[in-house]
Amino acid sequence: MRRFIPHIVLALGAGVMLLPFYWMVLTSIRAPAEIFDISLWPIPKEFTGVENYTQAATTVPMARFMLNGVIVCAGILIVQVLTAVPAAYALAKLRFPGRRLLMIAVIAALCVPMQALALPLFVGLAKAGLLNTYFAQMAPFFLSVFAIFLFHQSFRSYPDEIIEAARMDGFSEMEICWGLVLRGSLPSLAAFAVFSVVAHWNDLYWPMIVVNDTALAPPPLGMLFFSDVETGANYGALMAGAAMITAPMVVCFLLARRSFIAGITMTGVK
């Protein structure tokens, strides 16, 4: 019995965490009359899933929102990796004056919340005439100190002798950084990609500030427009939309799950 207790406790925790998702999926296939029914029985009395999903997919340009989400998330992730990997390599493996100070600056920057920067960033983008662009949605996140920190932790454990052997063989520092050191930290890259994509796919705060054009809206902002259009009446369709935008993230995490966990445990970031 004793060896089951931890499993029971964990299962209860998992149940609590999963309940909202279950509720979301359940609501998305229920008819409006049943929505406020507190029963958790998975089979609705009247199956209206097809209608709900069709409505969610056709009333608003759901495909457009998804595409916007992909563009914004991919843009952010690519620039984050392009900038954070060399920075982390330099901080972890090169010796130069001011390295400690820069590392302290990175850690300090981790403590600054996005909300504190929203106003100056908004004003700056507005003055530059860049509101209502993909760029405005991506730019504040191009430089990720979290990525620098995560990669730094992981790169630090790469053996110095291999880097030195590579230098003697004629590798350039960039080739060492991308071809050897990052290659040895692929789980960290996967972990960071999951963090970044999930965070920006689900982000409502920043897109709401800089975008009011439906054609540029990422999924959560699009959902907001959708609920406005529907004046919040049809929860079934709303939840169908929510289920549709959540699904890619769940798939994304399941695919990268093994690497994600390895990346997190390896770097000691928990």
Place this chain on the structure above:
Amino acid sequence: MARQSLDLSGIRKGFGQTQVLKDINLSVREGEFLSLVGMSGCGKSTLLRIIAGLEAPDEGELRIGGRDVTNSDPSDRNLAMVFQSYALYPHMTVRQNIATPLRMRKLGFAARLPLLGRVVASRHTLAEIDAAVAQAAGTLQITHLLDRKPAQLSGGQRQRVALARALVRQPAAFLMDEPLSNLDAKLRAHMRDELVGLHRRLGATFVYVTHDQVEAMTMSDRIALMIEGRIEQLGTPDELYHNPATLAVARFIGSPTINLLPAEAGASGAVSVKGMTTGLVAAPGPATLGIRAEDVRVSAGGLPARILREEKHGPDRFLTCELAEGETIVLRQKASDPTGADADGWLSLGFAEERAHLFGSNGLRRDFRVVEKAAA
């Protein structure tokens, strides 16, 4: 190609407040096997890394084959290094590992890219690289391992791959940083022979760093013994063993450690050790007498000593004895001979006087001559 001299002059290096290397002058001859030996922290690894170009000296000049390379990049020096951890590229197969130094030198950036490379690279160059890899693998007998990854190899096999990767580029010289220290004792002895054989076959210049004086003694043409950032003595293994320039060298070289006894040269110059007059004559003053275990004899009228323990080494045995005032002295005997001790384990010890070493109180070797004891 693989026979070039290395010349270091006035090399200094410090990390923060500590001076790691203090004015190193060293010439490694073409085709020579030179060991840098010393205790950890003596600066030998730093010196090797300066030769490799992985560290820059604070002062001094380094020439390879006469060419000044003090400020060159590591890859421009055409040196091959074998690291203690072997430093194989973990994501590459053995074949790719060995080919890498050649690909980096012979192929342009585009030709090294994973897919495009196959189109861009010249077939002739690729065939040349393949042939060189096959030859290097053949030399080290690792042809059957070429398609494995380093993680699938044993320590000894990784060592061979590292050596193959070093020799495939036909470097100006081989640099080795304690390459055998991660192997077990038996494999280490075997690889020692192989390295010596490889050196002989290639006729290449080897600079070999080790803290193990046995490795240095058995493999090298010459040894540079380093102590606290200086080269204490540079010479052949025999010179270091039979003619140590300082007390520190005598202490470091040889196993078991040389026996050291306080001695005193009187006004006449006759040296006495613990009250026993010897046949040695040297400049007056206090001194230290060094005598190797094999030069200690059992002889009447010598220093009384009691056997503490006996260590058997097959044909020989080492007797550790205690002198009257607590000093220990080790002597080496043929195992077939009687120890020469009395029933209580007491011996009388003398030594081969012409083979003794005398060091002044400043630690430097002091000259002496041997006279008949009666005349002294």
